[in-house]
Amino acid sequence: MKQIRVPYTAAINNHSSLKDISGLLDTLEKNAVDHHLWPASAIKPDVTFAIAHHSDCLFLKYYVRENALRAVCLRPNDPVYTDSCVEFFVAFDGGSHYYNLEFNCLGTCLLGYGTGRDDRQLLPADVITQIKHLAVIQSNSSTTASPSYTWQLTLMIPVEVFTNHRFSSLQGVKSRVNFYKCGDELPEPHFLAWSEIDAPAPDFHLPEFFGQLNFE
Numbered sequence: 001m002k003q004i005r006v007p008y009t010a011a012i013n014n015h016s017s018l019k020d021i022s023g024l025l026d027t028l029e030k031n032a033v034d035h036h037l038w039p040a041s042a043i044k045p046d047v048t049f050a051i052a053h054h055s056d057c058l059f060l061k062y063y064v065r066e067n068a069l070r071a072v073c074l075r076p077n078d079p080v081y082t083d084s085c086v087e088f089f090v091a092f093d094g095g096s097h098y099y100n101l102e103f104n105c106l107g108t109c110l111l112g113y114g115t116g117r118d119d120r121q122l123l124p125a126d127v128i129t130q131i132k133h134l135a136v137i138q139s140n141s142s143t144t145a146s147p148s149y150t151w152q153l154t155l156m157i158p159v160e161v162f163t164n165h166r167f168s169s170l171q172g173v174k175s176r177v178n179f180y181k182c183g184d185e186l187p188e189p190h191f192l193a194w195s196e197i198d199a200p201a202p203d204f205h206l207p208e209f210f211g212q213l214n215f216e
Contacts, residue, residue: 002195002211004031007052008171014057014158018134022154025050025061033086033181035196043067043188047086047181053215055169058157062086064105068186069137069149073108076125080104086153087180091207092165092173098207099162105151107133113164117205127163132156176210 007028012021033047045066052059070083081087083104091098100120102110109128112120134154140147159167167173179194182204191202195211 004051004177004211004213006058006170006213006215008216009052009054009059012052012059013054014156016156018132018154018156021059021156022061022134022152025052025059025154028052030063031179031194033179033192033194035193037191037193037197037199038202039190043190045181045190045192047192049086049179049194051213053170055171056159056167058155058159058170060088060155060157062103062153062181064152064181065148065150066183066186067146067148068183068188069105069139069151070183070186071104071106071137073104074106075108076128077110077122078108080108080110081182082185083108084149084151084183084186085181087182087204089178089180089204089207089210090213091176091210092162094174094176096207097164098176098210100205101131101157101161103133103153103155105135105137105153107135107153107155109133111161116207117203123161123163127161130158130161170215173215175213175215176207177213178204178210180204 028050030048114120137151181192
């Protein structure tokens with residue numbers, strides 16, 4: 001089983017600016033989302049992420065380079081997986097329920113909770129808006145023969161977002177997770193995962209393939 005040890009940082013907290021959070025995450029180890037699943041094409045975006053925590057909040061930053069960009073969804077719980085999208089699924093305390101946090105390149109979030117694909121409860125907008133984000137998008141079309149886009153998404157996720165749990169601190173918490181990249185309505189759809197999935201058809205809602213995340 002794949003594992004990540006999430007470092008504790010005293011340098012940033014939930015009152016820090018997103019710019020400071022982003023800068024600190026830039027200095028940490030990058031983890032690759034590089035298992036190319038159910039390939040409908042030869043397209044494979046370059047995707048990594050960095051992660052840290054400060055007791056009562058989780059910091060996560062995605063780094064993406066891809067050949068096409070879609071950013072249509074603007075409201076909480078819109079179907080962001082149809083856009084250029086990164087995702088974070090997490091189950092706590094060995095439970096069968098897990099949260100799916102999905103973000104398009106603008107930072108629009110879909111947030112659900114349940115035991116599987118067909119058992120999802122979407123969390124309300126006032127919970128989702130507690131997540132702070134900083135999105136940076138750059139087009140490389142003027143400098144390369146083939147158009148491409150580089151985008152970064154920095155997230156500050158307070159523990160209050162995990163409404164079905166009552167955490168006072170993430171320190172010492174063990175969880176099972178997976179990290180994804182997709183884009184269902186891009187010109188050439190793709191499905192990438194951090195922890196590999198063995199399934200015949202596209203499905204990120206398979207917690208039996210989650211890896212381990214340990215908060216130091």
